[in-house]
Amino acid sequence: MSIAEMANAAAGLAQFSPAPSLLEIGDSFWLSAVLKIAVVLAVFFVVPLVVGYMEHKVMGHQQARLGPMEAGPHGSLQLVADGIKFIQKEDLIPSAADKWVFAIAPGVAMVPAILIFLVLPLGPGIWGVDFELGLFYALAVGSVTTLGILMGGWASANKFSLIGGLRAAAQLIAYELPLILAGIAVALQAGTLSLVGIVEAQSTFFIPGTEINLWYLFPQILGFGIFFIAAMAELARPPFDMPIADSELVFGYMTEYTGIKYAMYMLTEYAGMVSMSALMVVLYLGGWQLLPGVPMPGCGGSGNIFDCNALGVGLGVAVTLGKIMLLTFLMVWARTTYPRLREDQLQRFSWLVLVPLSLLNLAIIAVAKGVF
């Protein structure tokens, strides 16, 4: 018996067995893989478009105007029209640019944004894989996007782009720390890093001594606030859009990009909004659970939210998407409400406010976990 096994036995740790995905087709590895890739790509390309349209309309109405109205009913096809326009545009590369790095950079930014969707549970059984390290995987893969942004900023051979890329790198590194620390607190409380496991842990978490079921939003309201702010900063969304800062830097690292490459950067941002919101839904808002303590119709299993029939699966996906839309709506609301931070305020806010607070949050959760 090795040391690891002894430690394991002493701690009484159960072996991790991944929850099965409904996207498995029999025993066929390749068919299942193709179906999973199709689902992930469909979510990656469609949901960000819906979020983008929601942003157009919400920003419009909050600023006492209508937003897009011409393309489709109430402008609902505006982003499809934009997409067609981006594809038609000439692919301009500045003559001083480093052509290879310039061309690869949007892809380096976008591919990690796609890969995150592989582990996000969208409903009972609707996930690519239930990876044991799901939460860590999502945060680790997302950190590679920084490299794509920095590459684009440098390769453009433009001082605005370079400054934008530098700001992006400094900002993403600064806000990654509170993001990961807030995530660690959730993993600590749930006792697992698997995203499906975290949803399950929330459906079976009760206030000590009672039978009242709670989502992690309530014990970890501080962590949720930190995660939400840090997520907005990670995505360089206003009021944290210093890397783009259109009044100072033209359009930051995207200044020289046109056509489909520019669209790839934009898609990265909006897909990032969706994946960060989905992570928050999983970590703090009980995943596809309708309300805390309410069993899903047509479902059984642990916490009455697994082993669902078709109704339960459909309802679960709808609930998850609804929560994602709610969180992205909050992000848009923050955008129209707050002015952009200055670079030094931005850095100070992360290192002097968010990091200490997230450490405090972690300490509180660790002590509470030990006591109860």
Added chain:
Amino acid sequence: MTGHDLAFLVVALVTGGGALLTVTSKNLVHAALFLAVTLSGIAGVFLVLAADFVALVQLVVYVGAVAVLFLFGLMLTRAPIGREALDNQNRGLGIAVSGGLFVVLSVLVIGAFGGTTAAEVGGPRVGDIGMVIFNTWVLPFEVLSMLLLAALIGAILLARRETGDSGEEQAPTRIDMGTAPSMEAERMARLEGGDDQAELTAGGDPGPAAGRGEGRA
């Protein structure tokens, strides 16, 4: 040849090729980007060896942080990041050091794991890794974190030092903003001192240094 071997071959070629290009490319930023490719390749090697936790740590620490900080440092300082063709003349020394390291590591690794076959390779679970680190290896783990802390303090000391190596007092580098105050505290101090001009922050009235705009590159 199994699929496992094939995956290892692809990852190894990417890693090795990236490493070669890192030392042969003449552009500093390209070298740093190839280094990022090499580091991702090493993450891939860990993945092929079923050590998924180590692979993700490699990705988040080396690709997401170290490589990004490398590039960040290059772009923020006066490093040559343009189109200069750089060449380091220390080829002999470089070959000697890396060759020696290669021989030492090969002997050690083959000596330690030479008899293990691919079928026996299975990564430990993340729970096991945590248990072992915080039970058996907790002292080395804490000592290592002290080492990182020392490096952190050293870096801050170097960055904040205002005296150069020669021991002479050197003024910290300042960005020329004309006579306008460059910091908020300075502006407030001047306002209290009765300087009306201080109402304008940097970018307002260029002051006596007006006209320096022509000299701008």
